[in-house]
Amino acid sequence: MVSNRPRITRVLDVIEESSTVRSLLFKDKLCSKAKPGQFIMVWIPGVDEIPMSISIMRDDQAGLTVRKVGEASTALFNMKVGSMIGIRGPYGNSFNPIIGKVMIVGAGTGLAPLMPLLEILTNKSASIDMIVGGKTMEEFIFMDKIKEILSKTESKIVVTTEDGSYGIKGLVTDAILPILKKKRFDMIYTCGPELMMKKVFEMAQEFNLPVQASLERVMKCGIGICGSCCIGKYNVCKDGPVFDSSKLKEVKDEFGLFRRDHSGKRVIF
């Protein structure tokens, strides 16, 4: 069976999340049954093929949430209902939902892979502390949905913005410290800018708490053979995208320090 080939599907719905972020819904059985944290390679015919987290799963449909940053993501952002895209995947490992007290730290489109996780955790965890960060209020996505999901369980939401336009003024990582001092967690899940995740990881280490972080690297094949997504001895597409504390320790010489561009050249964060 040939599976690593784009499956053409049409965009069923476009959801405006913010002025720069949209979610696209499409029909795809495999993706609708993906595990939280898995990603797909999305072919925008004539433009590019880029990795995107699966942010929505329902019935036989799935969705992705894209921020327009460059040519390909902007083309995807501009897709209309009925536009054709090609999907391969789901790829990679996934978050491991645990029973217990959890903290979730997300920022920007880093929330995309955290949303399916959040839905599973509400039925599983004892409590959820959700920390969401961003530069300004306009950047926030999914807030109503997060509040709605969290209303079903024992939970707390903390919001931070760098300019103070929404929630606490400051960085997400500033907001975490007082919480970690007061409450004992069984797991911290995080996805967002790598420097933020690095900081979260370091704080978790101080408090001896386990972490699961979802990383990004340049992806070409998506199936663990081209090596373009390497970090240490791992390939993010296959051994990740979710790295637990022990794997994060193994890649400490690269995590939060450098990534590789499309040529394989090291680029400092």
Add this chain to the structure above:
Amino acid sequence: MQEPDLSVEIAGFKMKNPLMLASGILGISIASLRKVFEAGAGAVITKSIGYKARVGYDNPTLVEVHGGYLNAIGLSNPGVKEFYDELSNSKIDDLPLVVSLFGAKPSEFKEMVSILDELNIRAYELNLSCPHVKGFGIEVGQDPKAIREVVKSTKEETKKPLFVKLSPNVSDIVKIAKVAENSGADALTIMNTVRAMSIDIETFRPILANKIGGLSGPVIKPIAVRCVYEVSRSVRIPIIGCGGITSWQDAIEFFLAGARAVQIGTAIAYEGLNVFEKIKKGIRDYLIMKEKESVRDIVGLSHGF
């Protein structure tokens, strides 16, 4: 029966077993190459390095087809200087490392070797056979004059073994192989991918951004076996077989056709890195069953018929 000897030697380069990682698969960082070595490869080859950095083609750069994969990565690489920098800051002394090089002209190969040669690299493989990058691969690899100039001038710059990697996309691979041998190649890697294409019927579009790419995997194996067989009848230098090897039976077929060692690439997509240990064990058991003492004893046996 005593334990069969899996070690092989190619132009003075000794390997504990005859399985090498093919160029372009997981070959971007030393950490990944080391992981493949630790998984059982006898030698590992880097992604092809060029004189200047190249980002390669846009995605899609890879697509699966029946029996294999089609790729047009486009020789993306960080350039020889950045690569030298990374190598010289890595521990490579215990790593049986082969560096693959591509270039547009003889002076580029010469320059790259002069930069890299002080490092503990065991051999070079000259990629004169990339089927989908204009001016860099097959244009060189099907032109006898260009091959002669590249091989000769690279040879002047180094004492390390030079493998020349050939393409099946030529009208007479035996002729090309002889030119490489006569120009000073120490071994031949046969073969690179086969020029091919795949079109999406919903959107009417070629899937690869570059439209045309190179086919690899089980579907190309019979072509590679034929090329190894034909070339090994007419050259004296060792041949390294490559193309679609996924099982120990495939590897044996290449030895019988005349290959002294083999390379494995696409099989990793199907089998993971365990493929090296699996094939090694299969070769060992086969040699015992056939009462052969070493891999060397079965090289070219099919020529007797």
